Amino acid sequence: MKKLITLTTLSVALLASGCTNVPKTTPPTLGADYELEKSAANPSPKGAQANKVVLFDVEDGGLAAVKEAKLDNTIKSQLDRSIRNGGGQVVDRDLASGLKEEIKRSIMAGEGSYQGAPVADYAIITKVSNATYGSSFDEAWVDDDGDKHPAECDYSASVSATVNVYTLPELKRVKSLDSEDSASTSEETRSSDCGGINYGGLLRSAAKDSMVDIKGQLKSFFAPVGYVTGAKLYELDEGQVVLKTSLTSDLGAKPGGGVEIARVQPNGDRYKVVEGEIGKPVLQSGANVVVEKASADKIKIGDEVSLDYSCSFMGCKFDEAIGQ
Structure with a gap:
């Protein structure tokens, strides 16, 4: 047990402080301009913008447990939190309720685009495919050391859902995330009739955890998009280059944070180019991002820069528990 506690404490310390030194990108560390080509799709990039x-x-999938346990509120609340924490903006729910049927009709009719008001960049439709619960009874027993263990009732619940993300107005499904999790508890009992629990709490716990499991992917997907606006040689390491970007601290840029640099083609296709690390300090005009010089020639002015919210090696639930 002592080793487990030590490992957990060390993991928390590493995540809280960062596993590597944050690169310093103050003016004295920046050298001559490093020439980059201009992106054909975005040759004159502007400031960053939130999605x-x-x-x-x-959608409850016709499952009574979804309504009974009010899983709709639990799931929407967790999705809302993940999107906002990642720097995205959630459109007013009253407005969203009026758009859903219009967008669904467009999807079902295969119209290929949504003709309504341009109120958002993306639409999320989530459907619960499983919401089950049950119990089992364990009789009292004695282990090999002679210790007595009382009879128990074990209760469990599981929830599965699919989160589909559509672009607006194109109505193109660009992300589909399957989530599944469970929750359980137990209590000592004198009766094999395990019916003394309200399963709503377990179902809501399972639903919340299922959304936590995909929060890193959601935050990264909806993270605000900035752009590469220039580059300079890095005086502290000749093997690295510093990119000037339009991603600001107001949109979540923090020293030491990871970013993904992506190329958007004229036809709208998007693909990852390289990864980088935000230097310190983050300037009001935008963050400096340090990348390997060997990768710099792949980057173009106008390429997208977005924050990487991938969960740590300890997993999404662990990150959630320590507030990461």
Whole structure:
């Protein structure tokens, strides 16, 4: 047990402080301009912008447990939190409720685009495919050391859902995330009739954890998008280059944070180019990002820069528990 506590404490310390030194990108560390080509799709990049998201009511799949346990509120609340924590903007829910049927009709009719008001960049439709619960009884028993263990009732619940993300107005599904989790508890009993629990709490716990499991992917997907606006040689390491970007601290940029640099083609296709690390300090005009010089020639002015919210090696639930 002592080793486990020590490992957990060390893990928390590493995540809280960062596993590596944050690169310093103050003016004295920046050298001559490093020439980059201009992106054909975005040759004159502007400032960063946050993604606007329409979050629709959760579809219950005809499962009575979803309504009984009010899983709609639990799931929407967790999705809302993940999107906002990642720097995205969630459109007013009253407005969203009026759009859902219009967008669903467009999807079902295969119209290929949404013709309504341009209120958001993305729409999320979530459907619960499983919400089950049950119990089992364990009789009293004696272990090999002679210790007595009382009879117990074990209660469990599981929830599965699919989160689909559509672009607006194109109505193109660009992300589909399957989530599944469970929750359980037990209590000592004198009766094999395990019916003394309200399963709503377990179902809500399972639903919340299922959304936590995909929060890193959601935050990264909806993270605000900045752009590469220039580059300079890095005086502290000749094997690295510093990129000037339009991603600001107001949109979540923090020293030591990871970013993904992506290329958007004229036809709208997007693909990852390289990864980088935000230097310190983060300037009001935008963050400096340090990348390997060997990768710099792949980057173009106008390429997208977004924060990487991937969960740590300890997992999404661990990150959630320590507030990461």
